[in-house]
Amino acid sequence: MKKMEGELEAELKSRALRVTEAIEKLVPLEHPRPLYQASRHLVDAGGKRLRPAMLLLAGEAAGGDPSMLTPAAVSIELIHNFTLIHDDIMDNADVRRGRPSVHKLWGQSGAILAGDTLYSKAFQVLGLTQARTELLLGAMNMLSRTCTAICEGQWLDMEFESRERVSVEEYMEMIEKKTGVLYGAAAGMGALLAGASPEVVSAMDEFGRMTGMGFQLQDDVIDLVTPESVSGKRQGGDLAEAKKTLIMIHAFANGVEVPVFGERNAKPEQIGKSIAALERSGSIEYARSRAEEMVEKGKRALEVLPQSKARATLLQLADYMVKRSY
Amino acid sequence: MKKMEGELEAELKSRALRVTEAIEKLVPLEHPRPLYQASRHLVDAGGKRLRPAMLLLAGEAAGGDPSMLTPAAVSIELIHNFTLIHDDIMDNADVRRGRPSVHKLWGQSGAILAGDTLYSKAFQVLGLTQARTELLLGAMNMLSRTCTAICEGQWLDMEFESRERVSVEEYMEMIEKKTGVLYGAAAGMGALLAGASPEVVSAMDEFGRMTGMGFQLQDDVIDLVTPESVSGKRQGGDLAEAKKTLIMIHAFANGVEVPVFGERNAKPEQIGKSIAALERSGSIEYARSRAEEMVEKGKRALEVLPQSKARATLLQLADYMVKRSY
Numbered sequence: 001m002k003k004m005e006g007e008l009e010a011e012l013k014s015r016a017l018r019v020t021e022a023i024e025k026l027v028p029l030e031h032p033r034p035l036y037q038a039s040r041h042l043v044d045a046g047g048k049r050l051r052p053a054m055l056l057l058a059g060e061a062a063g064g065d066p067s068m069l070t071p072a073a074v075s076i077e078l079i080h081n082f083t084l085i086h087d088d089i090m091d092n093a094d095v096r097r098g099r100p101s102v103h104k105l106w107g108q109s110g111a112i113l114a115g116d117t118l119y120s121k122a123f124q125v126l127g128l129t130q131a132r133t134e135l136l137l138g139a140m141n142m143l144s145r146t147c148t149a150i151c152e153g154q155w156l157d158m159e160f161e162s163r164e165r166v167s168v169e170e171y172m173e174m175i176e177k178k179t180g181v182l183y184g185a186a187a188g189m190g191a192l193l194a195g196a197s198p199e200v201v202s203a204m205d206e207f208g209r210m211t212g213m214g215f216q217l218q219d220d221v222i223d224l225v226t227p228e229s230v231s232g233k234r235q236g237g238d239l240a241e242a243k244k245t246l247i248m249i250h251a252f253a254n255g256v257e258v259p260v261f262g263e264r265n266a267k268p269e270q271i272g273k274s275i276a277a278l279e280r281s282g283s284i285e286y287a288r289s290r291a292e293e294m295v296e297k298g299k300r301a302l303e304v305l306p307q308s309k310a311r312a313t314l315l316q317l318a319d320y321m322v323k324r325s326y
Numbered sequence: 327m328k329k330m331e332g333e334l335e336a337e338l339k340s341r342a343l344r345v346t347e348a349i350e351k352l353v354p355l356e357h358p359r360p361l362y363q364a365s366r367h368l369v370d371a372g373g374k375r376l377r378p379a380m381l382l383l384a385g386e387a388a389g390g391d392p393s394m395l396t397p398a399a400v401s402i403e404l405i406h407n408f409t410l411i412h413d414d415i416m417d418n419a420d421v422r423r424g425r426p427s428v429h430k431l432w433g434q435s436g437a438i439l440a441g442d443t444l445y446s447k448a449f450q451v452l453g454l455t456q457a458r459t460e461l462l463l464g465a466m467n468m469l470s471r472t473c474t475a476i477c478e479g480q481w482l483d484m485e486f487e488s489r490e491r492v493s494v495e496e497y498m499e500m501i502e503k504k505t506g507v508l509y510g511a512a513a514g515m516g517a518l519l520a521g522a523s524p525e526v527v528s529a530m531d532e533f534g535r536m537t538g539m540g541f542q543l544q545d546d547v548i549d550l551v552t553p554e555s556v557s558g559k560r561q562g563g564d565l566a567e568a569k570k571t572l573i574m575i576h577a578f579a580n581g582v583e584v585p586v587f588g589e590r591n592a593k594p595e596q597i598g599k600s601i602a603a604l605e606r607s608g609s610i611e612y613a614r615s616r617a618e619e620m621v622e623k624g625k626r627a628l629e630v631l632p633q634s635k636a637r638a639t640l641l642q643l644a645d646y647m648v649k650r651s652y
Contacts, residue, residue, distance in 0.1 A: 035481040086442060090435035109416035109484060112438060113477050116412060119445055120473030127467045133459045140466055141453045147446030151439050155361040158435060 004324065008316040015056050016049035019077055022070045026125045027078070027118075038106040038114035039121070043081045045097040050215075051182060052077045054317065055190040058204050060310035061302075064194020068130045072139060072193055075126035076186045079143065082118035083150055083182075085111050090158065098232070119147070131193045139189045146185040153177025165252065166244045175216040176209065183212030187314075203304040207314070210298030215321040217291035220245040222326055224275050224284055231326040236271035240264050246290060250283040291322045330650065334642040341382050342375035345403055348396045352451045353404070353444075364432040364440035365447070369407045371423040376541075377508060378403045380643065381516040384530050386636035387628075390520020394456045398465060398519055401452035402512045405469065408444035409476055409508075411437055416484065424558070445473070457519045465515045472511040479503025491578065492570045501542040502535065509538030513640075529630040533640070536624030541647040543617035546571040548652055550601050550610055557652040562597035566590050572616060576609040617648045 004012075023043055029036045052073035060066040087093075088101040089111050095101060103111035126143060129136060156174040160166045187208030192201045222231060223238040224247065238245055242262035251258055260266035260274045278284050299318050305311050330338075349369055355362045378399035386392040413419075414427040415437050421427060429437035452469060455462060482500040486492045492500075513534030518527045548557060549564040550573065564571055568588035577584055586592035586600045604610050621644050628644075631637050 032478055032481050032485065034485075035478060086438055090438060108434075110481075112412055112416060113481055113484075116441075116445070117474060117477040119442070120470045120477065123449060123466065123470035124474060127463065127470065133463050137453065137459050137463050137466075140449065140463075144446045144449035144453065148443060148450060151443040151446065152358055152361060155358050155436075155439050158439075159358065159360075 004320055005316060008313065008320055011057075011313045012048065012050070012053050012317070015053040015073075018056075018070060019049050019052045019073050020046075022074050023077070026071060026074050026128070027121055034106070035110075035113060035117060038102055038110050039117045041099070041102050041105065041114070042084055042096060043077065043118070045099050047097060049077060050317070050321075051080050051186045054183060054208060054314070055186040057310045057314050057317065058187040058190030058208070059194040060190075061305050061308055061314055062191040062194040062196040062200055062204065064190070064196075066310075069190060069193055071125050071128040072189055073186075075122040075129075075143065076182065076189070078118045078122035078125065079147060079150075080182060082115045082122065083154070085115040085118070087154060089115075090154070129193060132195075135193050135195065138192050142185050142189055142192065146181045149177045149181045153179070153181070160244050161242075163244070166249060168246065168249055171244070171246050171249055172213070175213050179216040180209040180212040183215070184209035200304050203301040206301040207298045207318070210294045210301065211318045211321050214291040214294035214298065214318075217246060217287050217294065218322045218324065220247055221284060221288050221291065222324075224278060226326050235268070236260070236266075236275055239271060239274055240266050246287045247278060247283045250286045251278055251281055254281055254283070256281040256283060288322075295319065295322045330646055331642060334639065334646055337383075337639045338374065338376070338379050338643070341379040341399075344382075344396060345375050345378045345399050346372075348400050349403070352397060352400050352454070353447055360432070360436075361439060361443060364428055364436050365443045367425070367428050367431065367440070368410055368422060369403065369444070371425050373423060375403060376643070376647075377406050377512045380509060380534060380640070381512040383636045383640050383643065384513040384516030384534070385520040386516075387631050387634055387640055388517040388520040388522040388526055388530065390516070390522075392636075395516060395519055397451050397454040398515055399512075401448040401455075401469065402508065402515070404444045404448035404451065405473060405476075406508060408441045408448065409480070411441040411444070413480060415441075416480070455519060458521075461519050461521065464518050468511050468515055468518065472507045475503045475507045479505070479507070486570050487568075489570070492575060494572065494575055497570070497572050497575055498539070501539050505542040506535040506538040509541070510535035526630050529627040532627040533624045533644070536620045536627065537644045537647050540617040540620035540624065540644075543572060543613050543620065544648045544650065546573055547610055547614050547617065548650075550604065552652050561594070562586070562592075562601055565597060565600055566592050572613045573604060573609045576612045577604055577607055580607055580609070582607040582609060614648075621645065621648045 027040060055073045055076050056066045056069055059069040084096060085102045088096055089103045089108055093101055094104055102114050106114065126140060153174055157178055184205040188201050188205035191204040220238065224236055226235065228235050239260050240263055256277055258274045258277060260270050295318050299315055302311060302314060353366060381399045381402050382392045382395055385395040410422060411428045414422055415429045415434055419427055420430055428440050432440065452466060479500055483504055510531040514527050514531035517530040546564065550562055554561050565584065565586050566589055582603055584600045584603060586596050625641055625644050628637060628640060
């Protein structure tokens with residue numbers, strides 16, 4: 001566990017700022033104003049803007065002018081926020097980024113529409129990117145295929161809830177679709193719009209997809225190892241909610257006793273004992289090492305690119321995605 | 327009131343068939359199969375496929391090869407069905423096209439995702455249209471702007487429910503966005519992808535938008551004048567549900583007494599009396615004549631096109647949209 005390196009933090013912050021400013025211009029609070037307020041609610045709450053940063057860095061690393069890519073970066077962030085709004089309805093989640101979720105404030109119908117609006121705005125905004133028409137069309141195709149895959153991933157995630165058991169392969173497919181492909185699209189679209197060759201675009205897509213999956217696996221680890229005082233989320237919350245993470249799949253396969261699994265009212269000390277059992281069985285370490293494997297695989301894909309400041313930052317970002325502690 | 331002309335019916339049917347066959351190929355029942363079953367549920371229930379037919383006819387009337395435009399026609403139908411799925415969740419509607427609505431069968435979360443899937447599939451499928459890249463990009467921009475406007479229209483429709491009064495201008499804005507723009511996009515995209523000039527594209531968009539608004543106004547009339555035995559829907563249902571249609575806006579402005587307005591449990595004879603009052607006050611005739619005005623305006627826009635079989639069919643379709651009785 002280490003804090004984000006100061007240098008990486010500065011690189012990400014400057015890009016996040018650029019994206020945030022562009023959102024203000026590209027998704028203005030138009031008529032009907034409450035619809036756009038609902039659509040912007042989560043977007044304006046911030047978040048780390050890792051996906052648009054990855055798009056901008058990938059474009060730069062592939063030799064493009066990143067200032068041309070800002071609308072594309074915004075489109076990726078809008079798609080991410082659209083999925084969060086709809087997921088929160090489905091998961092009945094009341095809080096997101098420390099704010100009440102969109103459906104808590106504007107009702108379920110309002111939240112469905114706010115998400116739908118961001119969805120189409122993302123394609124509109126992507127269309128504003130200054131790039132050759134065939135590149136832009138390629139980026140649009142990439143984004144629409146990605147959105148379809150995200151829906152498939154969310155469907156699988158929901159389906160797994162009602163299942164007794166989920167295999168490692170099934171779990172990896174789910175997180176690839178639910179989380180990996182959007183990072184893949186971010187890096188791939190950045191490279192594509194910068195005019196990179198199909199080989200480079202495909203390598204960048206691989207980089208984003210693998211590091212995105214590592215990011216998700218690390219999220220599962222963080223749930224267990226990070227105290228609420230640091231993460232702002234209940235430690236072991238995934239256990240209490242019976243989430244079939246890779247850690248639990250390993251534990252089931254190895255006959256580990258996890259008595260709090262699915263016990264929504266479990267007490268912190270009971271949860272602590274189950275977490276200790278998952279440490280002893282190597283289940284947490286298993287997920288952590290799979291996460292690092294994914295990230296290493298992603299980093300190797302970057303070898304197609306020439307050395308550059310942007311490539312070095314992408315490598316740092318990849319490390320951060322599995323070394324962050326919250 | 328007259329039945330659809332036999333000739334028009336045949337023209338529409340052959341196009342509907344082509345679109346239905348293409349959906350089977352372009353939106354296959356992939357993994358995860360239940361997601362695609364939910365996505366296809368309403369699409370497969372049929373409907374008249376008026377929007378894709380308009381796209382194909384517009385492309386043909388503008389001198390294009392309609393066989394190239396089938397994917398674009400499918401994309402318009404997918405967007406239409408996506409909006410129906412999400413609207414049914416928001417309106418808590420149990421039945422659509424004589425079938426249980428998607429959220430009744432797959433739950434609310436399943437229906438949100440089924441709609442989202444059709445949304446992205448529509449853009450994917452549009453991307454398969456064989457046309458020059460700049461035309462395809464123009465069509466994608468048209469479709470994304472249209473989807474944003476539809477969200478705005480649905481938001482306004484919901485907002486009107488909680489209002490005491492709605493003006494004629496506000497109502498017309500709402501139906502333009504909720505219904506008009508998708509017909510506008512259908513005709514406009516057909517012409518654009520056929521390589522028509524910006525003037526022709528804009529005239530076709532006007533044709534679709536105006537006739538689409540006429541279609542919606544006629545829907546409000548049909549609710550009042552068509553018996554349940556013909557329409558399959560409760561006669562005067564909009565009155566009982568307190569819908570602020572153009573008919574009711576006229577009635578309010580003219581002090582007409584409509585005692586069943588908002589009375590969900592009103593009996594058929596009470597509803598009949600209120601309908602008679604709306605006939606006497608000219609409120610129904612007002613909406614009917616506004617609908618015909620819109621359609622006439624739309625038809626005039628078609629004068630930019632040379633005479634052709636497809637243009638003649640579009641004119642017949644325009645008439646049908648306000649002369650249909652259900």
